Amino acid sequence: MITALAGGVGAARLLRGLVRVVAPTEVTAVVNTGDDTELHGLHISPDLDTVTYTLAGLNDDERGWGLAGETWEVMDSLERLGGQTWFRLGDHDLATHLFRTQRLADGATLSQVTAEISRALGVSVRLVPMSDDPVRTHLKLVDGPEVSFQEYFVGRRHAVAVESVRFAGAGTAVPAPGVLDAVADAEVVIVCPSNPIVSIGPLLAVPGIADGLTTRRRDVVAVSPIIAGAALKGPADRLLAELGHEPTVVGVARVYADFVGTLLVDEADAASADAVEACGVRCVVAPTIMHTPEHAAALASLLLDAGRASGTLRSVR
Ligand code: GDP
Ligand code: CA
Numbered sequence: 001m002i003t004a005l006a007g008g009v010g011a012a013r014l015l016r017g018l019v020r021v022v023a024p025t026e027v028t029a030v031v032n033t034g035d036d037t038e039l040h041g042l043h044i045s046p047d048l049d050t051v052t053y054t055l056a057g058l059n060d061d062e063r064g065w066g067l068a069g070e071t072w073e074v075m076d077s078l079e080r081l082g083g084q085t086w087f088r089l090g091d092h093d094l095a096t097h098l099f100r101t102q103r104l105a106d107g108a109t110l111s112q113v114t115a116e117i118s119r120a121l122g123v124s125v126r127l128v129p130m131s132d133d134p135v136r137t138h139l140k141l142v143d144g145p146e147v148s149f150q151e152y153f154v155g156r157r158h159a160v161a162v163e164s165v166r167f168a169g170a171g172t173a174v175p176a177p178g179v180l181d182a183v184a185d186a187e188v189v190i191v192c193p194s195n196p197i198v199s200i201g202p203l204l205a206v207p208g209i210a211d212g213l214t215t216r217r218r219d220v221v222a223v224s225p226i227i228a229g230a231a232l233k234g235p236a237d238r239l240l241a242e243l244g245h246e247p248t249v250v251g252v253a254r255v256y257a258d259f260v261g262t263l264l265v266d267e268a269d270a271a272s273a274d275a276v277e278a279c280g281v282r283c284v285v286a287p288t289i290m291h292t293p294e295h296a297a298a299l300a301s302l303l304l305d306a307g308r309a310s311g312t313l314r315s316v317r
Helices: 009-021 046-055 073-080 091-106 110-120 149-155 179-185 196-205 209-215 236-242 249-256 267-277 293-312
Strands: 002-006 027-031 037-039 042-044 126-129 136-141 146-148 162-168 188-191 220-223 262-266 282-286
Touching (some): 002 196, 009 027, 027 179, 073 091, 126 179, 136 149, 136 196, 146 149, 188 293, 196 236, 249 262, 249 267, 267 282
Parallel strands (some): 188 220
C-alpha cells in the first residue's frame, strides 16, 4: 500500500500519475479538510472534491477546480437575488455538496460520505479525510482581522499578508478511521506537492498524524511545491516567508525535516541539494513540474523508487 498526504490541485495531479504506476486500490490518500466551509447551509470540502473529481477524470484542468463543462445557472439566479456568490459553486458541483450535506445530516461521517461519493464517481483510490471532526484553518491578517481560509484564499484572493495561522478544532480532532494505519502500514508515504502551511499543516495538527509520520520518517518522501523560490500557483511561497520560513526548497526541507526522509526538488533547484541535505533530509533532484499526466506518472515513479530505496541508502539522520 502507498499512502499520500494531499492538499488540492498539486496533490490531485500527482495522484493522477501515481495511479498509472500503482494499482489505484493500493493507494490511500489522506486529504486536508482545513479548507472546508459551510455556505448556503452546505458542507463544502474543496480539497476532497478536487482530488475526487481529478481521479474521476471529471475535473476542469484549466480552471484548476470544479467540474469540466460546468454551468452556472444557480449562481446567476442567486446573484439576481442578491445572495452570496463570491465563492462560485457550479450547478453540477452543487449536487456533490447537497449530497454530502444531506448524508451528514442523516448521521453519516465525512469519511463515509467521501467513500460514497468516490465510489459513485468510479474512483478506486481510497480517499480519506484527515479527520471526521471539523478542523478549520483561520489566518490572522497583518493589520487586519482573523479570517477563514476561504475568505483569505477566494474572498481576498490571498493578496494580503498573513501574521499567523491556526487550525481551529485540530487539538481535539481524531484522525479519521484508517488514517493512522495508512501511515503506519504503507510501503512508502508520499507528501504531495501541496502548500506546506495550509494544506499539509492541518494534517500535522491532528493529534497522532505527525507522530505516525515521524516513526516512518525513513519511508516518507515529499515533493517540494516550491520551485526556484516560487510556488507554481497560489500563496505557498508568500505564506512561508510571512511565517518566518525561507521560501525555498531549503525552507521546505526545514519545515518537513522531522518527518520527511527524502525531498524531491526540481532540477531548477539542483544547486540547493547540498543545503537540503544539510537539514538532514536526503535530496533527489528531478523534473517535478507535472505538465501532463505522463509527467505526473514519471514523478510518481521516482517517488516510489526513492521511498523504496530509503532502507538501503545511508541514513542522513
Ligand atoms: P490547493 O490546490 O489550493 O489546495 O493547493 P495545494 O495544497 O495543492 O498546493 C498547491 C501547491 O502545489 C503550490 O504551491 C504549487 O506550487 C504546487 N504545485 C502544483 N502543481 C505542481 C507541480 O506540477 N509540481 C510541483 N513541484 N508543485 C506543484
Ligand atoms: Ca486547498
